[in-house]
Amino acid sequence: MMIRSSTILLAATLVLPAIGLLTFGPRGRATVPTDRVIVRYWEKWAGIEAVPVRRIVDDFNDTVGARHGIWVEYNSISDVDKRTLLATAGGDPPDIAGLFDHIVAQLADQNALLPLDSLAAEFDIRSDAFKPVWWQTGVFNDRLYALPSSPFTIALYYNRRLFREAGLDPDSPPRTIAELTDAIRRLTRYDEHGAITQAGFTVSPSMLGWWPWAWPFFFDARPWDGRRFLVESPQIIDALNWVRDWRSTVGLNPMLAFEGSFQTIEGAQNPFLGERLAMVFQGPWMTNWIQTYAPHLDYGVAPFPSSDAARHHTFASADVFVIPRGARRPREAMRFLQYMMQQDVLESLCKAHCKVSPFRRPQDDFFRDHPNPHIRTFDALAESPDAFSVPKSACWAQAKDITQVMLESVNRGIATPQQAAAIAQRKLDAAVDDYRVARARREGGR
């Protein structure tokens, strides 16, 4: 075959610059000392949230890392759970990933995470240093798959000024659901057209933060028993009845209009910050928003009302560290996690993120210097026997969506509590059964 010289010339014109670019083109910053082993660390935090963790990484690289020949490379990754999942599936995961606790069961059940029990013992990371609820966030089927990074509990934030105006005692916030219901009634205001100008509380998905599914838990419901989600329990029906009754008292359309006017809860549009919503449940970081957007807000913090005054239900959740299966440097990664799990180091991160400490006995300066003046309330809640976490089910992502639809359909008056629960129960049973069948089939195929 004859190739014309013009063809060769044209090819060279295209290929040579490409070769030149590959050979002499720009490179990443070569700041890693040549004698170090690189540990790739993917984390969700970027911008201001990444600053404290970058500082910890730098300190590690300068001290322990230098002694052990390890260099931790921090990467802020958006959608870190999905990317870690795909990288793990592709056989090239990071050595450490900063994920959310709600994904641990799903990934662990798919054999995507390295069990950390023996590594934790070897590196002297002991469960008794941590509050049980935080250690348990990383445990699935009695094995440790994750270590807590920055945990949080949820409490009631209430507007003291609005309480006073409504004739409520700002030093005695509601402790039970019945007291909450009464307070909501007294705090809700309408204009002459029937539009809500101020609401006591709302169970709208946007105002229940990132956990709208959690509402029935404050009525003592614990729907996951390890094998089945049970949403037809009396506690869940009670929670749904409350939603239905409350909607009919306040008025569905005025409430939807009020809720529809919220944009995001993270910013100045949050109606609690604008004093249009008297009570809300949120994590300790709410103080940061208050300081930024409503520094003069007169607010209080208390455990969220529960079914009975002696109980303190709270949602306890944590960001976690995992080592994906297939990580190239698990031992070096664990060395870094050992450094991270030192109380002063981890508490500096938790403080910077305005969260609670995962340790059994936080250091004095943790409370003293914490940006949230109510941090002791959040910390005490983590020790409540009623604290609950994300159900440890590999089907949780699907179950969460089904549960939310159940709440939503009652919230909008589309179904009665019994109907909504029955529909959700069927779907949940089907989802769990499908998962179990698929799992058995895969195990049978091995």
Add this chain to the structure above:
Amino acid sequence: MSAHRDSLSAGLLWTAPWWIGFLLFLALPLGMSLYISFCDYPILQPPVWIGAENYAALARDPVFYQVLWNTALFAIVSIPICTAVAVGLAMLLNQQVRGQAFFRACIFVPNIVPLVATGIVWLWMLNPQHGLINQTIAAFGARGPNWLDTPLGVLASLVMISVWSVGSGVVVYLAGLQEIPEELYEAARLDGASRPRQFYHVTLPGISPIILFNVIVAIIGTWQIFALPFVLLKMTAGPERSAYFYTSYLYDNAFRYLKMGYASAMAWVQLLIILALTALVFWSGRRAVHYRAG
């Protein structure tokens, strides 16, 4: 023969980047996804062949029917409205008026706004208490709806936003309108045709191939709607799951529920639906679409 072989080799060589890209990034993933659609594949473990079980499960899945209906309804409502508005705007822009370029730019600008920014802007516009739309309605003494809190409101909002961004279609229609020979209008006028008759007998046939093209593009686009409801409904499925569309459910199955086999089956059904609708549009338009000879 040798010259022919040489030119074939050179042709293949020069088109090699495309062929390689096509094989690696399109044909191979397509084939893989077809295979995976017959497997149980939770991403993190190897796929296990299960035959047509994913397709059978789809047929039993009520959420699948709901997203199918939501997507079809959005397509059925938005495509005719957007087409009519785009043709109308193109005809207006085809008039010789002062500031024509300015008006053309105004209509096209929404198309260069990133989708997320569009979603955020419309989120504010649709705010039931402070939004521009309800404030305008209130100025006339009426009360605007809770746009994003009812299934009908969600559909209306999404259609409004689709209409807002018809600019690219308008540009194509405008080009088509300018291609229609003026003699045809002259002949119609000599025969006494009124303006509406000229539109029906000259303009519409003249741009019919472009309408066909735009409708097919719109069918593909509406059946793949994902980002806009995602932003507008703050990552939720909306009231009564009315903003839960086909691609959103596909995404959830693939990356949240880790049912990649099921999601692949959904993707193939989606492809078949789009192909069938495209074929239907071609078939139904075979008499209505006029291609100029020469």
